[in-house]
Amino acid sequence: MSPNVGLREQKRRRTKQALVTAALRLFSEKGYDRTTVAEIATAAEVSYATFFNYFTAKDEVIFADDDLYDDLLAEVFAVHDPQERPADLLLRAMRHLSRATVWSFPLEHEFTRLRARLIAEVPALRAAALLRNAALQQRLADALLRAYPHEIDALHAAALTGALVGAVDAVLNSAVPADSSPESIAAVVDDACRISLRGHLSNTPVTP
Structure with missing residues (x-):
């Protein structure tokens, strides 16, 4: 360039x-x-x-970072350990997203919280967010199927990714106290991911 x-x-x-x-x-x-x-x-x-x-x-400003997801996910899905189970890879992907530095604002920034509040309060934004979450879930499911073509089927991929995206959306929009530190927000997201993937994760710790 x-x-x-x-x-x-x-x-x-x-x-x-x-x-x-x-x-x-x-x-x-x-x-x-x-x-x-x-x-x-x-x-x-x-x-x-x-x-x-x-x-x-105007509503697209709220979702200004959506075009960053594909590159961030590609970084995670490009290489995975043979011992890594599908759920482990998803957990690692979500950790990568929550810790990325390319977003418009950090996870703990007041504008990130404002965005979440607006999505919860403005019906049109909430509807748009649901559609965008569904699209993200589908991209995650497709990537998971490509990574594990012989281990899982479309139903399995959809169930895992749907549970993951839904859990993260729920905690970020309702379960994170306003005075939470960056570390505690990341921990809440991580806990939500683990809960949604419970029973599918390996016993090996997933590295960020």
Whole structure:
């Protein structure tokens, strides 16, 4: 990649981050429904048209990081130990996601919590989140089947990944105290994963 391409990509990422930050700050101050795209663009110091170079609608700002999942999961699924069971690989994948540093905001950031609250409170966002979680679950199931083509079938993969995604979504949206530390949030996610995969994990500790 040439230096110019690299600089353009850096600029795109900064602009996208500015839009996400401005939107979430306005959602916190004014409420999601009362915030307009024009206000978000103004707060991010970009034009109204520029907003639509990154998002097609206001609700997409809430899910700005969705395009990161595939690369993060590919990093985990690319190589797995022959002794690693399907559930072990899923647990390792979720640990990788929860500890990744590429997200717009860290897991413990106030805007991450705000995002979770908005998804829980705004019906349209909750509906969109359910659809996106279903898509993530399907991608996880497909990846698991590719990793273990002879050990599991589609039903097994769907059951494991569905339980995992549902458990993590449930604890992040309802079971994490507002004053939790980053370590305790990661621990809650890990516990939820283990509970959802109970009976399918090996006795060998899963490394992050």
